[in-house]
Amino acid sequence: MAEILAVRDVVKVFGSVRAVDGVSFAVRKGTITGLLGRNGAGKTTTIRMITGIFMPDSGGIEWRGDTAKGAHFRDHIGYLPEERGLYKQMKVIDHLLFLAEIKGRRAAVVRPQIDSWLERFELGAKRDAKIEELSKGNQQKVQLIGTLLHDPDLIILDEPQSGLDPVNMVLVRNLLLELKKEGRTILLSTHMMNEAERMADDIVLIDKGQVVLQGGLEDVRQSFGGNTLQIDFEGDGAFLAELPEVRKGNVITNTAELTLADGADPQRVLQAAMGRVRVRRFEVGTPSLEKIFIDRVGTETLAAEEAGR
């Protein structure tokens, strides 16, 4: 699949802090890419360089393979910043028209689309209400509509689910999956690993301004956890630790925890086991993204972040 956006070795320094320090990754068309990392890792700064709010100190952003300087493609991006906000005094309809207009759309063209979006988010009745009269959740929905109104090729969402209740969280998740189904490309920045796990095709894990891990979600998980097996069985399983596919084994009465050698096929182990013992449970360990995250970024930092939230 073609890359719609490529970030090439961008660097951004604030004073003595290297907020983003040589980040490179690509976003494939029609996928959801999860930009992961704890708060302050450099996600928002990276996104601000993509959206043209900051100029990178070095490196560049490629849009459909075009490296032309400046944010010439900013009208093709829909951006929902982490710091969300709307003009409180404006009416919903006026505000959405304004957001479309600053993306270069004509009011007459987007007006019918606004109505259908409002219906989709069950906000039809609030069309002429002032923003300040809406609940916080509804304000977020309005802003999300504003992000999508101009029919962007790339949708960038910075922590779209923070501050949402579980119901709205599901609403947003389903919306993102729907958008993907419609063929749109999404760059999703989040520190909620389980959400990223449910949606992302590719992940980019950033810490201290640098990419520490990236690739397809499944590949990443495989590379981290495809090599552990858990087998519950009846019979004498001592032989399991001696199989050629197994690098390290730990067999205790009816349970075996095995670490496979590189490139070994878990199915071969299963066949071998089934020939000699009665297998009651066989599990190829795929560690959660959260586990990988902790493994890479460090337990203490994550714990500190949890406490801070």
Added chain:
Amino acid sequence: MNKFLAVFKREYIQLVRTKMFIIMTVLFPVLMAGLMLLPGLMMTQGLGEKRIVVLDATGRLHDAYTQNEKPPADGSRRGAGRNLPTKMNVEYVDRAGDKDLETSAKPYIARLSDRDKSRLVDGVLLVPADAVTNTDARLKYYSRSAADFIAEERLSSLTNRSVHRMRLEGRGLNADEVDKLMNDIRIDAVQLSKTGQQKKGGVANFLVGFVLTALLVMPSFIYGMQIMRGIIQEKTDRVVEVLVSSVTPSQLLVGKILGVAAVGLTQISVWLIMGGVLSGGALATTAALAGENVTQFLRLSTFVYFAIFFILAYLTYVCVYAIGGAICNSDREAQQLIAPISMIMLLPWFLLAGLITNPDSSLAVGFSLAPVFGPMTMFIRTLVADPPMSQIATTILVSIATIAVFFWITAKIFRVGILSYGKRPTIPELWRWIKVA
């Protein structure tokens, strides 16, 4: 270009819809008209009727107080008293030859605080028996109000005119000759311009200069404040990030400043229309009282200069406010920062009296050619004097250059500042922002 228009349109429509705009638009001319009408009204009507008792021990001054309401036959104005006409209802008491006027006055003085409204008086004037003959004689005036100087001056003037007249007649002059002797000469102020035109000047010059200058700068400060608040609002409401991911800071800045400028121009247009009826009438009233003709100021050049210098002044001041908004995080913080700066920018306003009366002094010329102060000062000068075209052109060029530099700096600071939520930057930090952006 479309994006700039979107920002422009939003600023304009949102501002015009605010209550502040509507209140300001309606109230300001009323206030201005009131400010100008009030002195006029006070001059013609005074503050109601005054009831005065005059106890005259000379017994010869009856006519002085009872005939004074008649305008002089030749329409000329005599004596200061007639310029401050408090309506007076004089109760004349002939006490000819009374040696103990104070005692005789007691019952009248008591009436200063009489409960019976029909007997209540505002003042009691005692004219001693030797008023005409003794040059050291003194009048005595009892009144309820300590600051009733208008009535006091009027009574003094009326009494003195009659006394002077009697003294002169006492020297053997006949009444006609005395009239001629006592006739005041009026002064007509005439300003000669370089082109040889004659312009009448005087009080009205000052008044109109004052009003038009206020009209020139007030909106800039009010709307500058508006822009500053708007930017801070965008920061506190966190709207700004969406904005700068869609439009460039310059588009945002220019759209805002021009949008608000359009609001200001709308407001002034409304004022001018209302003013044509309201304050025009007020001006005419006041000026007519001062015996001047206002229409001399309503020349085309006045409007042209007003338009030019209004725009230049507005664009100069507004940048400072935009910077204030970009680097501050709360209205209060911004106002603290801006207040001293506005004071400096308003310097010509505080020197207004001096500038209007001496429009060609080196101070006025210096101010009118300086950046920031130029537009306001030069406008004042074009109003009351005839500065050379070369100086006007210099002011305009200096102002345009100032505005260009201000815009450039503002756009840079804006770019960095609007996304910084932390503490206010120091001057060196600001300098770094300008260099970085």
